[in-house]
Amino acid sequence: MQQLDPARQPTWGKMSVQHMIEHYAGDAVRNASGRLKMDRIITPPEKLGSxxxxLMSERPFKENTRNSLMGEEPGNLHFNTVQAAIGALQQELIFFFEAFARDPQLVTRNPFFGDLNFEQNVQLLYKHALHHLRQFGVEPLNV
Incomplete structure (x- = not known):
């Protein structure tokens, strides 16, 4: 994400590079670490298994996957620069790994996938990052 040109346009979706980084840090990583608490699981119980x-498969998120917790349009930016957003992402990732180092049995609630342990959260963050990198034309090697 650090190497993305901030002016690069998405191949699909409405987020800018900075919107995507802020979303990933502020929503995905914060939720995975437990800093952004979600009480509700919006996926019906009968669909949680699938x-x-x-989640644990190698199947990617589809392009333009709709997140019902987000608006149709990207929200206001929280940082003045992409570099500041990257700095916030780095801090959130540090907090994530520290939270699970302090409590390896920690489980955090994701509104779509339910209660997740460390391994499941890492898989979700990985899958989510690949999804957004592909949104900006990056195809990671060996994926």
């Missing part, structure tokens, strides 16, 4: 199966 959602978890998808």
């Amino acid at each position: 959602m978890r199966e998808f």
Whole structure:
């Protein structure tokens, strides 16, 4: 994400590079670490099993996957620069790994995939990062 040109346009979706980084740090990583607490699981209980199966698979998120917790348009930016957003992302990732180092049995609630342990959160963050990198035309090697 650090190497993306901030002016690069997405191949799909409405987020700018900075919106994407802020979303990933502020929503995805904060939720995975437990800093952004979600009380509700919006996925119906009968579908959670198939959602978890998808999560742990190598199947990617589809382009333009709709997040019902986000608006149709990207929100206001929280940082003045992409570099500042990257700095916030780095801090959130540090907090994530520290939270699970302090409590390896920690489980955090994701509104779509339910209660997740460390391994499941890492898989979700990985899958989510690949999704957004592809949004900006980056195809990671060996994926």
